[in-house]
Amino acid sequence: MxxxxxxxxxxxxxxxxxxxxxxxxxxxxxxxxxxxxFVAASGARTERVACSQCQTVMFDTSxxxxxxxxxxxxxxxxxxxxxxxxxMWVSSRVAGCHIDDGLPQHSRGLPR
Numbered sequence: 001m002x003x004x005x006x007x008x009x010x011x012x013x014x015x016x017x018x019x020x021x022x023x024x025x026x027x028x029x030x031x032x033x034x035x036x037x038f039v040a041a042s043g044a045r046t047e048r049v050a051c052s053q054c055q056t057v058m059f060d061t062s063x064x065x066x067x068x069x070x071x072x073x074x075x076x077x078x079x080x081x082x083x084x085x086x087x088m089w090v091s092s093r094v095a096g097c098h099i100d101d102g103l104p105q106h107s108r109g110l111p112r
Contacts, residue, residue, distance in 0.1 A: 001110075004097070005089035007040050011048050011057045012072060015094040019060060019070040020082040027069050029059065040064070041092070042109050064109065086110070 001019055008017035032052035040046040044064035050057045060070035073080045086104040099105060 002084045002087045002103070003089055004087060004093035005041055006092050007038070007046070008089075009092075009094070011060075012074065014074065015097055016087075018073040018082060018084055020073050020080065021065065021068045021070050023067055024061075024069045027059075027071070041089070 001021070003017045003019060004015070008019075009015060011017070029049065034050045034052045034055065036048045036050065036057075038046055038048075040062060042062075042064055044062045046060065046062040046064075048057050049059040049061075056075050058072055058075050060072065061068070062070075071080070073082045084103060086106060087099055088106045088109055090099065090105045091107040093099070
């Protein structure tokens with residue numbers, strides 16, 4: 001998914017954030033990390049995991065999707081290819097950002 005929320009923009013320094021989600025059991029994280037915890041705009045407690053050396057945010061977990069871990073696609077090397085399926089939090093997108101890729105758009109998070 002491509003997220004346009006202010007939290008993702010602040011964490012990545014980008015106008016939107018392509019995040020690929022996997023079941024937590026499929027991901028192994030190695031190396032020193034720094035965890036940042038906060039309450040997201042959705043109200044869910046969220047944790048962002050960054051590299052302790054360069055502070056690049058790489059992973060995202062949330063009580064809103066407890067079985068999943070989000071991998072920030074733009075920071076994975078070699079380039080991580082992911083096919084987005086939707087845009088989320090478009091109500092928070094950067095002013096002037098036009099979305100015309102034909103993907104579904106959700107004003108906030110995914111509908112439950």
